[in-house]
Amino acid sequence: xxxxxxxxxxxxxxxxxxxxxxxxxxxxxxxxxxxxxxxxxxxxxxxxxxxxxxxxxxxxxxxxxxxxxxxxxxxxxxxxxxxxxxxxxxxxxxxxxxxxxxxxxxxxxxxxxxxxxxxxxxxxxxxxxxxxxxxxxxxxxxxxxxxxxxxxxxxxxxxxxxxxxxxxxxxxxxxxxxxxxxxxxxxxxxxxxxxxxxxxxxxxxxxxxxxxxxxxxxxxxxxxxxxxxxxxxxxxx
Amino acid sequence: xxxxxxxxxxxxxxxxxxxxxxxxxxxxxxxxxxxxxxxxxxxxxxxxxxxxxxxxxxxxxxxxxxxxxxxxxxxxxxxxxxxxxxxxxxxxxxxxxxxxxxxxxxxxxxxxxxxxxxxxxxxxxxxxxxxxxxxxxxxxxxxxxxxxxxxxxxxxxxxxxxxxxxxxxxxxxxxxxxxxxxxxxxxxxxxxxxxxxxxxxxxxxxxxxxxxxxxxxxxxxxxxxxxxxxxxxxxxxxxxxxxxxxxxxxxxxxxxxxxxxxxxxxxxxxxxxxxxxxxxxxxxxxxxxxxxxxxxxxxxxx
Numbered sequence: 029x030x031x032x033x034x035x036x037x038x039x040x041x042x043x044x045x046x047x048x049x050x051x052x053x054x055x056x057x058x059x060x061x062x063x064x065x066x067x068x069x070x071x072x073x074x075x076x077x078x079x080x081x082x083x084x085x086x087x088x089x090x091x092x093x094x095x096x097x098x099x100x101x102x103x104x105x106x107x108x109x110x111x112x113x114x115x116x117x118x119x120x121x122x123x124x125x126x127x128x129x130x131x132x133x134x135x136x137x138x139x140x141x142x143x144x145x146x147x148x149x150x151x152x153x154x155x156x157x158x159x160x161x162x163x164x165x166x167x168x169x170x171x172x173x174x175x176x177x178x179x180x181x182x183x184x185x186x187x188x189x190x191x192x193x194x195x196x197x198x199x200x201x202x203x204x205x206x207x208x209x210x211x212x213x214x215x216x217x218x219x220x221x222x223x224x225x226x227x228x229x230x231x232x233x234x235x236x237x238x239x240x241x242x243x244x245x246x247x248x249x250x251x252x253x254x255x256x257x258x259x260x261x262x263x264x265x
Numbered sequence: 266x267x268x269x270x271x272x273x274x275x276x277x278x279x280x281x282x283x284x285x286x287x288x289x290x291x292x293x294x295x296x297x298x299x300x301x302x303x304x305x306x307x308x309x310x311x312x313x314x315x316x317x318x319x320x321x322x323x324x325x326x327x328x329x330x331x332x333x334x335x336x337x338x339x340x341x342x343x344x345x346x347x348x349x350x351x352x353x354x355x356x357x358x359x360x361x362x363x364x365x366x367x368x369x370x371x372x373x374x375x376x377x378x379x380x381x382x383x384x385x386x387x388x389x390x391x392x393x394x395x396x397x398x399x400x401x402x403x404x405x406x407x408x409x410x411x412x413x414x415x416x417x418x419x420x421x422x423x424x425x426x427x428x429x430x431x432x433x434x435x436x437x438x439x440x441x442x443x444x445x446x447x448x449x450x451x452x453x454x455x456x457x458x459x460x461x462x463x464x465x466x467x468x469x470x471x472x473x474x475x476x477x478x479x480x481x482x483x484x485x486x487x488x489x490x491x492x493x494x495x496x497x498x499x500x501x502x503x504x505x506x507x508x509x510x511x512x513x514x515x516x517x518x519x520x521x522x523x524x525x526x527x528x529x530x531x532x533x534x535x536x537x538x539x540x541x542x543x544x545x546x547x548x549x550x551x552x553x554x555x556x557x558x559x560x561x562x563x564x565x566x567x
Binding site for chain 1: 438441442444445448449451452453454455456457458459460
């Protein structure tokens with residue numbers, strides 16, 4: 029469904045992604061784990077077209093999308109929930125959700141999806157007229173995911189959905205991620221620092237270090253891998 | 266205290282203030298979205314006035330009735346100013362997006378000087394008489410003791426335009442996209458907003474408002490030249506900062522406060538110091554309430 033082939037991305041002179049190759053199959057949840065500054069967020073921003081790669085290819089359903097403007101990439105069904113939620117702070121909850129459906133013309137379907145996300149997160153429904161910036165961190169994450177769902181994505185990129193949230197909320201968010209994947213067959217590309225959690229929900233994983241993909245395997249194998257255990261799962265001696 | 270005189274000054278201030286507000290909206294909307302002080306905005310207003318002047322001249326010669334001249338000349342001014350605003354953004358600011366903030370600011374100053382001199386060459390530096398475009402209509406006479414018919418039209422038109430703008434920003438899809446882009450540009454891109462289009466729309470709307478202001482003010486003042494955009498632009502910018510730059514209701518309020526300050530200052534103290542009152546108010550606001558009357562202090566982006 030999505031394939032990155034030898035992608036190189038720079039911030040000015042800083043070589044942030046070095047020959048990154050990643051493959052995501054239809055319907056799966058994959059995860060990209062790694063330390064702070066490894067290039068995980070840059071990978072997602074390159075895919076979404078915010079920081080276009082300088083070389084390499086990004087194929088979405090067989091079509092090259094590198095160099096396309098972000099709004100065209102979104103219109104193909106590739107959406108992102110960026111790190112830190114990025115709720116529009118002075119838009120109400122329902123306006124934030126409207127923005128998620130910005131490119132859609134099918135008003136009646138949009139209404140249905142709106143009901144669906146309010147059902148998924150009843151808390152948001154209670155707060156629809158409240159400004160996004162006044163929500164708690166967990167509610168903002170729910171809103172961020174809902175906003176992306178309003179676009180009816182076929183591939184959803186999630187950047188650090190657990191960041192800064194209480195463990196109980198994190199658990200809830202991850203249940204929802206699984207639910208979205210199972211119910212609407214949405215493919216999910218999950219970036220996480222919390223490797224343990226990410227590998228439990230994903231089928232396969234990639235490990236990234238200083239801009240390079242250093243390892244890829246099934247989640248079970250990665251969870252059992254000594255190197256991964258030491259570096260990312262906090263189980264080293 | 267002489268209430269009649271007070272009322273007269275107040276209404277004079279409201280008239281002036283509504284025009285400042287119309288032009289201030291252009292500054293504040295552009296600042297809200299790309300954090301640029303568009304110094305060429307005053308020139309867009311000046312070009313609007315010249316377009317109306319030329320269009321009205323041609324239509325008068327062609328023998329059009331007064332009301333249709335008003336409407337057609339205003340429409341010409343709006344379209345012409347809007348296309349200037351759109352073009353200025355495209356050639357002077359868009360290529361500098363992502364450059365340090367000082368670069369587009371200098372580009373804006375350059376654009377302002379260029380447009381002034383270009384109109385100077387085309388139209389000379391002489392003041393040209395600007396015939397009041399509002400037809401003398403019976404029902405507008407004696408509508409009030411303190412306001413002329415033209416002034417009533419200025420207040421009414423500005424109010425209608427500002428209400429329409431507020432509704433547009435609040436409810437339309439483009440309006441929502443504008444607010445979203447102002448709050449977080451990259452995130453707006455990630456939900457599929459074509460940010461270039463939104464920025465163009467902002468310039469087009471701001472320039473159209475300036476053109477409406479130009480027709481209103483020129484009809485009231487009776488003369489225009491290439492330099493009128495400078496001082497009005499400066500005042501409108503002051504109004505925008507006063508209200509809180511980036512805030513749309515702020516620009517409206519700032520315009521009115523500034524207009525009234527000038528009006529009372531000239532009425533009760535001395536008309537020699539009109540500009541002094543305006544800019545003293547600006548200095549005071551910047552000292553005691555730097556974010557402006559309705560502005561929100563900067564939220565630190567993490």
